[in-house]
Amino acid sequence: MAIFTKRFANADDYEDWLEKANGRVNVLSINKSPTIFGSSMQRPAGPVVLKYQTHDNSFAPSRGKAGKAVEYAVVGAAFFALFAYLIAEL
Structure with a gap:
């Protein structure tokens, strides 16, 4: 299985892509945008970096x-x- 990294603009884009993948990818790690320490302010969903593996070439970058x-x-x-x-x- 090949390992790939993909960056999404926000969590909604990531969820849409994962829904289309429909079990054809194995998610290894998800890194979300960092939050400011001590801040109670809700930040908008920022970039999401996903590391995944797949056999399906259509999901390869x-x-x-x-x-x-x-x-x-x-x-x-x-x-x-x-x-x-x-x-x-x-």
């Missing part, structure tokens, strides 16, 4: 455009190196 660009650059560099090597041998 997607790699951004930068991740794919790096993959393409590595593959392109490998092909260029192979091309340069073959040209040098001829």
Whole structure:
């Protein structure tokens, strides 16, 4: 099982996402926004950071455009190196 971290803007977003997950994720930890020590004021629900594991790839965070660009650059560099090597041998 792969372990992922996801950040939600508030507790409501987290609860909606968890409802959609419907048992396909195993929640490892939940970190809520810190409260001010000694304050009796109710703070609005702040960011929630969730660490979870799942076998379902649809709940895995997607790699951004930068991740794919790096993959393409590595593959392109490998092909260029192979091309340069073959040209040098001829």
